[in-house]
Amino acid sequence: xxxxxxxxxxxPEILDPQxxxxxxxxxxxxFGGFTGVRQGRRFExxxxxxxxxxxLEQVRQAAVTLLSNPVIEDVVRVEAVAxxxxxxx
Amino acid sequence: xxxxxxxxxxxPEILDPQxxxxxxxxxxxxFGGFTGVRQGRRFExxxxxxxxxxxLEQVRQAAVTLLSNPVIEDVVRVEAVAxxxxxxx
Amino acid sequence: xxxxxxxxxxxPEILDPQxxxxxxxxxxxxFGGFTGVRQGRRFExxxxxxxxxxxLEQVRQAAVTLLSNPVIEDVVRVEAVAxxxxxxx
Amino acid sequence: xxxxxxxxxxxPEILDPQxxxxxxxxxxxxFGGFTGVRQGRRFExxxxxxxxxxxLEQVRQAAVTLLSNPVIEDVVRVEAVAxxxxxxx
Numbered sequence: 001x002x003x004x005x006x007x008x009x010x011x012p013e014i015l016d017p018q019x020x021x022x023x024x025x026x027x028x029x030x031f032g033g034f035t036g037v038r039q040g041r042r043f044e045x046x047x048x049x050x051x052x053x054x055x056l057e058q059v060r061q062a063a064v065t066l067l068s069n070p071v072i073e074d075v076v077r078v079e080a081v082a083x084x085x086x087x088x089x
Numbered sequence: 090x091x092x093x094x095x096x097x098x099x100x101p102e103i104l105d106p107q108x109x110x111x112x113x114x115x116x117x118x119x120f121g122g123f124t125g126v127r128q129g130r131r132f133e134x135x136x137x138x139x140x141x142x143x144x145l146e147q148v149r150q151a152a153v154t155l156l157s158n159p160v161i162e163d164v165v166r167v168e169a170v171a172x173x174x175x176x177x178x
Numbered sequence: 179x180x181x182x183x184x185x186x187x188x189x190p191e192i193l194d195p196q197x198x199x200x201x202x203x204x205x206x207x208x209f210g211g212f213t214g215v216r217q218g219r220r221f222e223x224x225x226x227x228x229x230x231x232x233x234l235e236q237v238r239q240a241a242v243t244l245l246s247n248p249v250i251e252d253v254v255r256v257e258a259v260a261x262x263x264x265x266x267x
Numbered sequence: 268x269x270x271x272x273x274x275x276x277x278x279p280e281i282l283d284p285q286x287x288x289x290x291x292x293x294x295x296x297x298f299g300g301f302t303g304v305r306q307g308r309r310f311e312x313x314x315x316x317x318x319x320x321x322x323l324e325q326v327r328q329a330a331v332t333l334l335s336n337p338v339i340e341d342v343v344r345v346e347a348v349a350x351x352x353x354x355x356x
Binding site for chain 1: 281
């Protein structure tokens with residue numbers, strides 16, 4: 001059983017109200033020195049068998065048809081990870 | 090100018106309706122072989138200067154106080170990246 | 179063709195990091211006098227025919243099985259509206 | 268203490284991947300007869316005093332500057348409600 005991570009972010013030229021709210025909240029809560037925040041979505045897809053190149057190609061297609069809106073969002077990562085939710089912690 | 094990525098995922102024991110919707114939609118759209126999907130959030134925080142250990146420690150604190158709800162979500166990644174939104178594409 | 183609106187909100191006792199970020203950002207952007215913000219999700223479901231009681235019952239079931247997580251969220255509204263996205267503007 | 272509800276929806280011409288995932292999942296879970304789903308955000312803002320016209324005007328401004336991205340989203344509702352989260356259940 002394998003896991004594929006897909007990260008989707010708003011395109012740089014698209015205003016991101018959720019990221020903007022976080023950016024404005026940080027200094028108020030005592031966190032200084034940040035100049036901007038963007039908020040996107042992270043998906044973890046569990047695969048029945050091994051994560052082959054064919055599986056990754058399926059995920060890449062799903063990423064641009066189902067997981068993101070290519071007009072306003074970029075898929076910034078499609079990658080097999082060894083251990084879901086802790087892989088790159 | 091540096092960037093720190095924070096990934097937040099629903100805890101494994103928490104039902105995730107958005108991930109469930111994606112998981113149910115995949116086979117209908119012709120994507121087979123997936124047994125589960127979890128949906129979380131990815132943040133990219135831009136930092137004025139270099140990403141020092143002190144900056145990372147600030148982000149770790151912000152991650153559990155502002156960016157996530159520790160009761161239902163795990164912070165699975167806090168990491169400096171060289172290039173925002175394309176770092177690990 | 180009819181439309182049903184479903185509103186889902188985090189339960190009052192559940193910490194809501196996205197709402198908290200908005201609440202902290204408001205005074206910084208010049209909006210004072212707000213003591214709290216909660217952020218939930220709003221769904222608009224388009225129905226083939228008329229919105230009958232049977233349709234509403236289906237939506238109520240979908241709301242607690244697919245659209246929300248009943249452990250951490252409340253379905254605060256399931257209602258037929260005359261005109262999607264502008265009904266109660 | 269009063270509450271103002273703000274509803275934000277993706278503009279009709281904007282592809283909405285989260286709504287699309289829900290729409291594709293519905294028939295698979297036994298819910299038929301739906302032709303489309305859109306997913307937006309609902310905010311509940313708690314106000315210190317009464318919800319006056321001046322407060323509503325502040326919320327209308329916050330809605331288009333902080334709560335939504337006017338390029339891709341519409342604010343479809345800004346309204347005082349008597350009872351948060353249950354007002355129109």
